[in-house]
Amino acid sequence: MRTSKHIEQLAQNIHFRPDEKTDERILAEAEAALRKRTFPATQPEKMRIIIMRSPLTKLAAAAVVVIAFLIGLSFWRTTGSGIALADVLARVEQVKAYRFQQSIKTTGADPNKPYSLERRGTGLMSHEYGWKFRFEQLDPNGGWSTFREGCTFPDRKTMIIIMPKEKKYSRTEFDDRWAEQLEEREPRTWIKRILACKHESLGRSTIDGIEVEGFQTTDPNWLVDVRDKVEVDVKMWADAKTRLPVRYDFTSAYFDPMGDKIIKHGHVVMHDFQWDVPVEAAEFKPVIPDDYTGTVVKYPAHITEETNIQGLKRFVELLGKYPEDLTDSGATVLRSVEKRETPAAMRLKEEIKGLTEDEIGNKLADFLMPIRGLGRFWDILEADKEDRAYYGKTVTPKDADKVLMRWKVSDSEYRVIFGDLHAETVLPERLAELEKNLPK
Amino acid sequence: MLEDRFLVRQLNQGSMQALRRIYEKHREDLFTIVVSLVGDKHLAEDCLQDVFVHLAESAGRIRIRSNLKGYLAGAIVNRARDRLRRESRQVDCPIDELQLEETPARPDEQSICDEQTSALLQAMAGLPVEQREVFILHAQGAMSFRQIAGQQRVSIRTAHSRYRYAVNKLRVLLKKADLI
Numbered sequence: 001m002r003t004s005k006h007i008e009q010l011a012q013n014i015h016f017r018p019d020e021k022t023d024e025r026i027l028a029e030a031e032a033a034l035r036k037r038t039f040p041a042t043q044p045e046k047m048r049i050i051i052m053r054s055p056l057t058k059l060a061a062a063a064v065v066v067i068a069f070l071i072g073l074s075f076w077r078t079t080g081s082g083i084a085l086a087d088v089l090a091r092v093e094q095v096k097a098y099r100f101q102q103s104i105k106t107t108g109a110d111p112n113k114p115y116s117l118e119r120r121g122t123g124l125m126s127h128e129y130g131w132k133f134r135f136e137q138l139d140p141n142g143g144w145s146t147f148r149e150g151c152t153f154p155d156r157k158t159m160i161i162i163m164p165k166e167k168k169y170s171r172t173e174f175d176d177r178w179a180e181q182l183e184e185r186e187p188r189t190w191i192k193r194i195l196a197c198k199h200e201s202l203g204r205s206t207i208d209g210i211e212v213e214g215f216q217t218t219d220p221n222w223l224v225d226v227r228d229k230v231e232v233d234v235k236m237w238a239d240a241k242t243r244l245p246v247r248y249d250f251t252s253a254y255f256d257p258m259g260d261k262i263i264k265h266g267h268v269v270m271h272d273f274q275w276d277v278p279v280e281a282a283e284f285k286p287v288i289p290d291d292y293t294g295t296v297v298k299y300p301a302h303i304t305e306e307t308n309i310q311g312l313k314r315f316v317e318l319l320g321k322y323p324e325d326l327t328d329s330g331a332t333v334l335r336s337v338e339k340r341e342t343p344a345a346m347r348l349k350e351e352i353k354g355l356t357e358d359e360i361g362n363k364l365a366d367f368l369m370p371i372r373g374l375g376r377f378w379d380i381l382e383a384d385k386e387d388r389a390y391y392g393k394t395v396t397p398k399d400a401d402k403v404l405m406r407w408k409v410s411d412s413e414y415r416v417i418f419g420d421l422h423a424e425t426v427l428p429e430r431l432a433e434l435e436k437n438l439p440k
Numbered sequence: 441m442l443e444d445r446f447l448v449r450q451l452n453q454g455s456m457q458a459l460r461r462i463y464e465k466h467r468e469d470l471f472t473i474v475v476s477l478v479g480d481k482h483l484a485e486d487c488l489q490d491v492f493v494h495l496a497e498s499a500g501r502i503r504i505r506s507n508l509k510g511y512l513a514g515a516i517v518n519r520a521r522d523r524l525r526r527e528s529r530q531v532d533c534p535i536d537e538l539q540l541e542e543t544p545a546r547p548d549e550q551s552i553c554d555e556q557t558s559a560l561l562q563a564m565a566g567l568p569v570e571q572r573e574v575f576i577l578h579a580q581g582a583m584s585f586r587q588i589a590g591q592q593r594v595s596i597r598t599a600h601s602r603y604r605y606a607v608n609k610l611r612v613l614l615k616k617a618d619l620i
Contacts, residue, residue, distance in 0.1 A: 004607045007614065010560050011579035016475040017468045018485060026489045027463055031456055033496035039454040218445060231442040231449070253442035262443055 083213050083243055085195055088236075091243040092188040097126040099274040100187075105267045119147060124277075125186065129284040130154060151286050154182060160286045169288050172297040175376065187245055187270065194234060197222050202235065212237035212246050229255035247271045293357050296365035300373040308377040309421050311370040312404070317344035322392035322404065327375040333368060381407045387414075394439040395419045403434045444508035451499050459499075463492055466509060469581065470516050476576045477520040479565050483527075487519040506587055513581045514591040517573055524569075556614075563613035571606035574599055 018026070103120045121135035130153040137147035150161040150169075159172045183189055194217050202214025214237045220230050235249040248270040253262045288294070300307040315323050318333065320342050337345045348367060352360045381388040387408040395404045399419030406416045414431045417423045426434070447465075450458035467488065474484040491512060495502070504511050564572055570592065577583045577591070589599040 003611050003615075007560070007607055007610050008579045010556055011476075011564075011575070014472060014476065014557055014561070014580065015468060016472045016484075018471050018488060022485050022488075023463075023467065026467075026485070026492055027460060029489055030459055030463065030492040030496040033493045034451075034454065034456060034459055034499055037454060037497065037499050039452075039500055229446070231446040233442060233445075251442060253446065255443075255446055265442075 083238060083240060085191065085199065085215050085238075087243050088215075088238040088245065089188065089191045089195065092191060092245065095244070095275050096128065097124070097277050097279045099124050099272075099277055100270050101272040103269045103271075107265045109261065109263050109265070120144070124279065124283065126279045126284070129279060129281055131182075132284055149286075151284050152182060153284075160288075162286060162288060162292070167289075167292050168295065169286075169292050170295045170297055173299065175299050175303055187248065187273075190234070190248065190250075191236065191245070193222050194236060202237070204240065205237070207237055207246050210246055211240045213240050214238075223252070231255075242275070244275045245270075245273055247273075293361075295361045297372065298365045298369040299376055300369060303373050303376045303380060305377075305415065305417075305423060307370060307373045308405075309417060309423065311372075311374040311377075312417070313421060314344075314367075314370045315374070316397050318342060318348070319345070321396060323371075323374065324393045326378040326390055326392070333371055334364065389435075391438055397421075399439070401434075402438060403431070406431060441507055445504070448502055448504050448508060451495075452502055454499060459492075459496055462495070462508070462512075466512050469509065470512055473513055473576055473581050474516050474520050476561065476564060476580060477517065477572065478524060479561065483523055484520075487516055487523055490519045490523075491515045506590075509581070510583050510587045510591075513577055513583055514587075517577065517591065521569070521573075559614060559617050560610065563610050563617075566613065567606050567609055571602045571609070574602040575606035575610070578603055 100123050101121070102123060104118070106115075106117045108115045118138040119135050120138075121133055123134075124132040126132075130151055132151045134149040135147045136144040138144055146164045148161055148163060150159065152159040157174050157176075159174065160169060161172070162169045194215060197217040197219035199215055199217040199219070202216050204211060204213055206212065214235055216233070216235045218231070218233050220232055222232050222234050223230065231253045233249075233251040235247075236245055237247045238245050248268070250266075250268045252264075252266045254264040255261065256263045312322060315321075315333070318337055319340055323333075337348065352363055355363060378388070378390070388406070389403075390405045391403060392405075395402045397419060400422075402419045404417050404419050404421075406414050409415045409425065412427060413425050414428060415423060416426050416431065416434065444462075444465075447458045447462050451462065470491065471484060471488055474487045475481065478484055478487065494515065495512070564575065567575065573592065574588055577588050578585065583591075585596050585599045585603070589596045592599060594602075
């Protein structure tokens with residue numbers, strides 16, 4: 001080993017640590033100093049979501065961008081060394097179709113459920129035909145195998161996923177809200193979100209021989225559904241000549257409710273973009289082998305309080321109780337139905353007797369549609385930051401005066417669905433009274 | 441790095457828990473740096489305390505440009521420099537007083553290791569202050585020359601040169617002691 005390296009290593013091997021008493025003393029002093037500080041109660045995380053969820057404010061935000069462009073305000077300002085992020089967005093908006101590669105690494109640090117997933121894939125996005133994707137997953141032996149492939153057709157609100165390992169495919173029919181969420185995965189939407197957040201230039205550098213300019217945001221508002229305990233680091237580099245993205249690098253860390261440790265860490269890289277590629281409709285026709293079995297997944301076209309009540313009603317009819325968790329998938333429900341002998345479960349089992357696989361798939365998709373809508377409704381309440389709660393673990397269909405589910409509809413009102421599935425709007429004080437009487 | 445950003449954001453909102461976590465996470469690295477810089481356990485503890493009390497007092501307006509560790513390392517170097525200047529002290533290195541973290545070495549290796557560590561600390565104490573800072577921040581604090589240059593308000597080239605000079609001097613001193 002070279003002596004300079006040896007000296008460095010010697011230095012790296014030196015470790016000192018303060019003793020316990022010193023730790024206690026320093027922490028006590030620092031905590032006392034922190035206690036003397038006052039902090040304004042701000043909730044910056046919620047602002048963008050609330051503002052941008054409203055179609056009117058979205059329109060207003062777009063108008064601001066247009067006006068800023070017309071009068072040359074700083075929105076279009078370059079970051080000093082060359083190109084402006086808004087130039088990149090404008091350029092991406094002109095693109096009709098593009099290909100890219102993607103790698104995703106997710107690790108979960110929950111000691112009870114540790115996991116590590118590594119996936120890589122290719123994508124083709126066409127504004128005319130839809131989105132095509134193929135993902136491989138790294139198996140424990142270090143080999144890659146096709147995990148999922150398929151197509152999404154936003155105009156038809158349909159997604160087809162092929163699962164080669166399971167020899168299955170699924171056709172999902174989704175709602176407007178989901179279509180909106182799918183858009184959030186597009187690079188152009190990522191740029192819009194970087195623009196909407198505080199961001200800075202990373203300056204010029206070179207990626208794969210291309211001179212690029214980088215942009216970065218670490219604002220958690222970049223995420224679609226911002227949660228309190230999350231950090232993000234989003235970087236995007238654009239070709240200094242063409243103004244088109246060359247690479248995205250997105251890292252996120254989710255913390256436990258106490259903010260004590262990272263429970264999930266994700267790293268997504270999008271690279272090797274090919275912009276403005278020619279595409280043909282035939283590329284977007286998924287090839288499903290004959291021996292694959294299919295399932296149809298349907299969601300109500302519009303998720304409302306009414307569809308939510310229908311879903312709860314259907315669940316009770318089938319299983320005789322409310323779901324403990326509203327995000328339970330239809331597959332979980334079906335497994336439970338097999339063991340149940342409620343009149344509705346018996347009737348369903350009778351109705352699918354003698355049907356072909358495809359017919360059963362369609363029948364079950366229709367039958368489970370209201371139940372699948374439950375999870376979507378719950379997600380919508382979460383995304384809209386409505387103060388929501390669900391008590392399906394303890395409230396039964398006989399509890400006509402007990403709160404089964406509730407969410408905030410305005411500053412002074414809550415909507416409540418009771419155990420017998422009737423709904424009322426109540427004041428916060430009344431809700432507090434009702435929630436005092438919940439079964440333990 | 442994302443954890444540090446999260447902790448700073450929480451601390452800026454007044455989280456006591458974030459303050460504790462930052463202390464637990466960085467105290468050893470910072471203490472190692474400051475002990476190596478000032479060569480005095482008590483003075484090092486005072487510097488560490490200064491840094492964390494100041495961090496708590498700054499909560500609500502802390503802006504980290506690069507990373508938290510670099511920010512804290514820079515802060516502790518400044519404290520060490522101020523304290524040494526204020527007390528007009530030379531750096532000495534009474535290693536016996538210092539609490540070295542246990543190293544998993546065999547007993548025969550342990551004595552060689554201790555001897556080398558002790559000699560290196562003595563040699564580091566003999567370096568000019570700027571060179572000592574660069575060497576410690578880079579070798580022990582794992583800071584990049586860009587970060588160190590920013591901290592010392594010099595060019596990257598100067599930071600690099602200071603490091604090279606420091607390593608050359610340490611090599612001579614350790615060779616003289618027949619330890620490398």
